[in-house]
Amino acid sequence: MFAAWVKYESPRAMEQKFVKSFFIDAMLAHQVFQAPPAGLPPMSAGDLMLDDDELLLPSGRQLWNRKLLHEPGLQGKFCYIHSRYCVDFLFSSEFFVDGKPAVIYANNFVIERYPSHTLVRYEVDHVRIEERKYITWDDKAVATYDVQSLDGKPHDVTIAVNSAYPAVPAGRDAAFPLLGSGTFQGKPLFLYMDAPGFSRSDAPGIHLHRSVKVAEGSAARAQAAVSFENQPRRSPATLPDDLFEQHRITYHQWFADNVPYFDASDPGFKKMWYYRWWVVRFNLNQSDTPDLRGNSFYEGKLGFDNVISFAVPVQLKELSYLRDPAFGLQQAQNSYRNLAPNGAVVDPPGSPYWGETYSHWIASALAEYHRVHPIPADTLRAMLPAMASDVSAWLTTYDPDGDGLPQREKPRVTGYDLDILSFWYFSGLHFDPYVKLTDMERVDFASFVFANAAAIAGFAREVGDTKLAEEFDQKAQTIRRAVLDNLWDDATKFFYPRRAEDDKRIPVRELHGFFPFTTLLAPDEPRYTAALAKLVDPDEFWARFPPVITSLKYYREWTWTMDGLTRNIAPHPITMGSRTLIQALKHYRSSPIKPDQLMEQLRRYNDLIYPGVNPYDPYWRPNAYEYFSKWEPNQISPRPKPSDISHDFHSAYCYMVVEGAVGLTPRSDDKIEIQPAAMNWDYFLLDGLRYRGHDLTIAWDRPDGKVRYDGIAEGFSLSIDRQQVFRRDALEHVIYDPATQKVLAGAEIPAS
Numbered sequence: 001m002f003a004a005w006v007k008y009e010s011p012r013a014m015e016q017k018f019v020k021s022f023f024i025d026a027m028l029a030h031q032v033f034q035a036p037p038a039g040l041p042p043m044s045a046g047d048l049m050l051d052d053d054e055l056l057l058p059s060g061r062q063l064w065n066r067k068l069l070h071e072p073g074l075q076g077k078f079c080y081i082h083s084r085y086c087v088d089f090l091f092s093s094e095f096f097v098d099g100k101p102a103v104i105y106a107n108n109f110v111i112e113r114y115p116s117h118t119l120v121r122y123e124v125d126h127v128r129i130e131e132r133k134y135i136t137w138d139d140k141a142v143a144t145y146d147v148q149s150l151d152g153k154p155h156d157v158t159i160a161v162n163s164a165y166p167a168v169p170a171g172r173d174a175a176f177p178l179l180g181s182g183t184f185q186g187k188p189l190f191l192y193m194d195a196p197g198f199s200r201s202d203a204p205g206i207h208l209h210r211s212v213k214v215a216e217g218s219a220a221r222a223q224a225a226v227s228f229e230n231q232p233r234r235s236p237a238t239l240p241d242d243l244f245e246q247h248r249i250t251y252h253q254w255f256a257d258n259v260p261y262f263d264a265s266d267p268g269f270k271k272m273w274y275y276r277w278w279v280v281r282f283n284l285n286q287s288d289t290p291d292l293r294g295n296s297f298y299e300g301k302l303g304f305d306n307v308i309s310f311a312v313p314v315q316l317k318e319l320s321y322l323r324d325p326a327f328g329l330q331q332a333q334n335s336y337r338n339l340a341p342n343g344a345v346v347d348p349p350g351s352p353y354w355g356e357t358y359s360h361w362i363a364s365a366l367a368e369y370h371r372v373h374p375i376p377a378d379t380l381r382a383m384l385p386a387m388a389s390d391v392s393a394w395l396t397t398y399d400p401d402g403d404g405l406p407q408r409e410k411p412r413v414t415g416y417d418l419d420i421l422s423f424w425y426f427s428g429l430h431f432d433p434y435v436k437l438t439d440m441e442r443v444d445f446a447s448f449v450f451a452n453a454a455a456i457a458g459f460a461r462e463v464g465d466t467k468l469a470e471e472f473d474q475k476a477q478t479i480r481r482a483v484l485d486n487l488w489d490d491a492t493k494f495f496y497p498r499r500a501e502d503d504k505r506i507p508v509r510e511l512h513g514f515f516p517f518t519t520l521l522a523p524d525e526p527r528y529t530a531a532l533a534k535l536v537d538p539d540e541f542w543a544r545f546p547p548v549i550t551s552l553k554y555y556r557e558w559t560w561t562m563d564g565l566t567r568n569i570a571p572h573p574i575t576m577g578s579r580t581l582i583q584a585l586k587h588y589r590s591s592p593i594k595p596d597q598l599m600e601q602l603r604r605y606n607d608l609i610y611p612g613v614n615p616y617d618p619y620w621r622p623n624a625y626e627y628f629s630k631w632e633p634n635q636i637s638p639r640p641k642p643s644d645i646s647h648d649f650h651s652a653y654c655y656m657v658v659e660g661a662v663g664l665t666p667r668s669d670d671k672i673e674i675q676p677a678a679m680n681w682d683y684f685l686l687d688g689l690r691y692r693g694h695d696l697t698i699a700w701d702r703p704d705g706k707v708r709y710d711g712i713a714e715g716f717s718l719s720i721d722r723q724q725v726f727r728r729d730a731l732e733h734v735i736y737d738p739a740t741q742k743v744l745a746g747a748e749i750p751a752s
Contacts, residue, residue, distance in 0.1 A: 001249070001256040008263055008685055008709050022248060024255050025114040027274045030621055032070075032111035040615065048613060050621060052646040055302075057115045057278075058251055060139040061286045063228050064301050068118065070111065072104065072131060073161070074141050080228055081185050081287045082351045083305050090141055090226040091163040091193070091206075097125040098156055115278050116251040117244070126151040127214070136247045140194075142225040144244045152216035161224045163193050163206040176206055177236075179226065185289040185350055187230055194239050195224040254281060258322045260689040262657065263709075265682040268606040268619055269657065275609075275622045276653040280318060283649040284327075291338055291348035294330035299353075303626060303645030306351030307334050310358035310415035311650035313365035314575050318652040320666070323690040325373035332366045336386035342397040343389035358413050359406075359444055363387045364451035364519060367458055371666035372691055381463045387456050388468065394449045395475060404482035405441035406449055407500040414444055414512070419549040419568050422497050422508040429558055439500035443487050444512035450479040451519035480521050493530040495522075509534065509551040511541065511573055518580045520587055524751075529590045535580060536597050544631065545569045545608045545640070546601055547577035569640060570627035571651030574605050578656045586665055586675060589751050595677035598660050605653070612639060624648055662686050662698055663733075672718060674698060675733040683708050694720050700731055 002023045006014065013019060019026040033048040040048075054076065056065035066086065067076035072093035079086040095102040102124040112119040117134035130146040147157050165174050168182035168189055179191040193206065201207040212220035223239055240246065255277065262273045283298045292307060297315055299308040312335050319328030340346040344357045369375075398406040411420045423437050424430065453476040460468035487495045489505065495513040498505045514535055516522035522529070534540040534551070541547035548568045555568075578601055584593040608628065614620035626648045628640035658664050662684060663676035670692060678684060682702045689696040697719035701708045712719075717727040718736055726736055726743045735744045 001253055004688060005256075005261045007711075008261065008687065022114075022116065022252050024252055024274060024278065025116055025248075027271060028278060029112065029114045032113060050611060050613075050623070051642070051644070052302075052623060053111075053113075055646070056118055056133060056135060057113060057282065058117060058135050058247075059282050059284070059301065060135045060137055060228075063135055063139040063141065064282070065135065065141075066302055068133065070120075072120070072122075072143075074133060074143055074226070078141055079301070079305070080139075080189070081187075081285070081289065084352055085169055085184050087166045087191075089164055089166070091143075091161050091224060093131070093143065093145075093224070094160040094162075095122070095124065095129055096158040096160065097127050099158075100125065102127070102129075115281075116248045123150065125155075126153065127155050127157055129157070132244050134244065134247055136243070137250055139228040140225045141227075142223060142239070142243060142247070144223040145221065147212055147214050147220045147222070149214045149216055149218070154213060154215040156211055156213055157220070158209055158211045159198075159222050161195055161198060161208040163208070163226070165206075166191065176200070178233075179206075181232070185287065187287075187289065188232075190229045190232055192227045192229060192233065192237065193224070194227060194237055195222075196239050197222060198224065258324055258327075260321060260323070261685070261687040262654075263683070263685040264661075264678070265684065266603075268610065269602070269661065271619045272606055272609065272622055273654055273657060276318070276624070279624055279647050279649050280322070282647055289350050291350045292334050293337065294333070295327045296334045297327075297331050297649055299650045300626065300645055300648035302647055304353045304648070304650070306347055306353045307331065307338075308347050308354060308358070308650070309335055309345045309356075309360045309362065311572070313361045314572065314579075314652040314655075315649060316362065316365035316369050317579075317655040318649075320369045320372045321654055321658050321689065323688070325375075325690075328369050328373065329375060329379070332362060332369070333383065335362050336383055336390070339386060339389060340393070342393045344393035344397065345386075345390045354412075356413060357393075358415055359408070359442075359448050361448040361451045361519065363391070363453075363455040363459075364448070367455035368666055370459075371668055374692060377463045380459050381465075384456065384459060384463070384465070384468065387452070387459070388472070391449055391453050391456060391472065391475065394445070398445070401500070403441075403486075404446070404478040405486065406445040407439040407441045408445065409437045409439045411437070414442070415572065416511075416549050420510065421550045421554060422506040422510060425506045425508055426499065440497045440506070441487070441500050441503075442497040442512060443483065443495045443510075444515050446479050446483045446487070447512075447515035447519045447521050450476050450483070450521045453479065483516060483521060484523075488528070490527070493527075494534065495531065508554060509540065511547055511549050511576060514580045515576070517588065517591075518576060518583055520583065524588045524590055526590045529584070529588050529592065532580075532584050532588070533592045535577065536593065541577070543569070545574065545604050545628070547573060549573050568629075569608070569631055571605075571609075571624050571648065571653075574601070574608075575651040575653075575656070577601060578605070578660065579652075582656065582660045582677075585660075585677065595679055598677045599680070602656060602661065608640065624651060624653075626650065658686065658689065664689070664691070664696075664698065666691075670738055672696070672720075672736045672738070673734070674718065674736075676700070676716075676731045679731055685709055685712070695722070696720060697722070703729060 016026045032053050054067050056068045062081050069075040074090040077086050109122045117132045120131045122129045128148045132144045135141050149155050168180035170183040172181045174180045177193045181190045195208050198208040198210040210222050214220050259277045264270050285296045296307050298305045299311040316328050338348045340357050346357050347354050394406045411423045453472045457469045457472035496505050536542045540551045581598040584591040609622045623646050625642040626645040627643045631640035661678040663674045665673040684700050686698045699712045700716050701714045703714040715727050715729050716731050732746050
């Protein structure tokens with residue numbers, strides 16, 4: 001299934017195990033180190049046991065794992081639809097070799113983790129038992145056991161499985177193999193135990209056993225599973241002998257069908273590309289509950305298992321570059337399906353997280369998505385009322401004085417919580433979680449509502465609703481004037497929030513002050529674009545892992561109670577900083593931002609997400625935590641401390657590679673614009689990128705007489721549906737017009 005990918009791989013890469021058949025497993029596999037690798041000091045071994053070691057990486061349509069114990073069987077924490085319902089114990093397993101119990105010690109098993117499964121290899125009493133644990137797409141939690149003789153002699157191996165009857169919401173009767181039944185999230189739920197070939201002991205509990213015989217050259221397989229189903233069974237179910245092989249193929253097929261191939265001369269970018277698509281797949285759900293339909297993506301199954309509006313815009317940017325347009329479109333529809341009484345987008349109510357009306361730019365992100373995957377007019381027309389309702393709520397409920405500047409008193413609705421220093425400015429910079437905060441007219445609120453209003457006007461114009469288009473054009477322009485007239489400070493060249501009750505400006509520079517450029521609210525004039533210099537200033541926002549949420553200036557000048565508690569770096573603000581740099585490079589000719597600064601930020605992001613603890617592999621075990629703390633220079637650790645929540649999908653990365661490093665600029669016409677920032681890379685390839693109904697191949701191979709990519713000439717080239725349409729000797733900003741087959745390059749391109 002990866003034939004289109006592996007043809008571009010190097011001979012050395014092709015030597016890796018599984019790369020031809022199971023590319024994602026080959027790219028992201030790793031061993032869990034129970035003991036130090038050879039030559040590594042014992043003190044360093046602890047660093048190699050990371051907090052997600054106890055986690056099963058594949059997930060089902062509705063079932064996923066939050067914790068997996070390193071014991072035979074499936075124990076830990078298995079959650080269904082939302083973390084409101086999790087089962088800690090599915091079943092345990094024991095092994096008996098020639099009638100004697102096989103005792104498992106920490107030094108006689110090895111754990112290998114793959115995106116599709118976890119492999120535990122036990123060697124006891126001259127027998128090897130390979131246990132593969134995984135969750136299938138149809139919500140089966142499975143353990144498959146392959147048994148072999150190690151000494152060439154015959155052995156009789158018994159596998160004993162013990163299960164229980166877990167509690168099920170609104171529970172009803174259970175009788176093996178039915179472990180439980182009930183109703184959850186408005187859906188019937190049935191849990192079944194399947195163990196073909198196993199016999200049940202004559203006891204009230206669930207005790208199953210199966211014996212297999214192995215000899216030299218022979219192997220035997222047994223498997224057990226707990227299946228989460230939404231209908232009662234009409235007949236006994238079976239597990240096919242090749243269930244694991246079927247699962248592994250199905251799991252990888254999703255990546256082969258949906259993910260564009262990417263290669264780069266910087267290996268950190270390449271591995272991060274595939275890791276981030278795994279994050280997308282891990283957080284995918286198809287639950288079809290009253291509040292979520294079709295495809296939905298949680299902010300994080302390991303911490304925030306809901307479609308949280310704060311994260312949805314960057315998710316839509318990421319989902320733009322999956323080949324199937326249904327993923328992103330249905331995520332947006334799920335957001336607009338759930339509105340608060342005042343009409344604003346609210347987090348879906350079925351999850352424990354968070355039920356908040358966050359500040360967001362979902363409509364704006366959807367407008368950019370529409371340039372990559374055009375949305376049918378009927379679909380847009382059906383979504384417009386909810387989009388309009390959300391913007392109107394922000395300009396009524398959250399703008400009581402009607403000045404075009406929305407106001408709120410909750411730091412949380414910014415998504416950046418306690419890092420918003422400006423909320424505590426008038427309380428003497430004393431952090432008190434119980435103090436009543438004042439309403440603030442904020443730059444981010446206004447910028448996002450402006451962007452959403454402008455997007456709605458564009459959608460309305462496209463579907464022929466001239467009246468709605470004019471209304472929201474006017475709303476957008478009202479907000480723009482209000483921001484430029486009231487939140488811009490000419491003296492310090494920056495946008496600031498202000499206290500709503502008296503319009504007093506709060507002189508604290510925060511990342512939100514750049515969002516007028518992120519949303520294209522700010523004019524392309526040197527008067528305003530001078531602010532962007534602060535984004536790349538080491539004395540302001542350009543910290544070790546830029547950008548920080550609040551300028552470093554204040555942390556250096558002020559002493560206050562929150563100084564050591566900062567969560568001032570995180571993947572989401574880094575995404576917003578990168579997006580701001582991309583927007584500056586593409587839409588602000590008077591900007592001081594350079595392509596190398598974007599690439600440097602992305603490189604530093606890679607350094608943050610790779611843990612940096614394996615001396616043999618600098619790109620080992622990436623993990624996009626919710627946030628990182630204790631990063632300041634006075635901290636003991638040389639690296640930031642990660643939060644407790646792993647593999648969050650509240651940020652983007654692949655989109656920044658596509659639109660930043662490679663440089664595709666989504667347009668509302670059929671012209672193809674590419675403005676690469678990776679000018680110093682020796683090569684890159686983006687293949688199978690679905691764009692406006694066509695497959696794009698964007699390639700760069702620095703001319704040196706050695707062709708890197710089979711079938712693609714050296715230089716900078718674009719192919720559409722496998723047909724090369726231009727090739728140039730050097731990387732540069734280009735616009736290709738399919739209608740005329742002409743290319744504009746460099747200075748020939750007019751200002752946008």
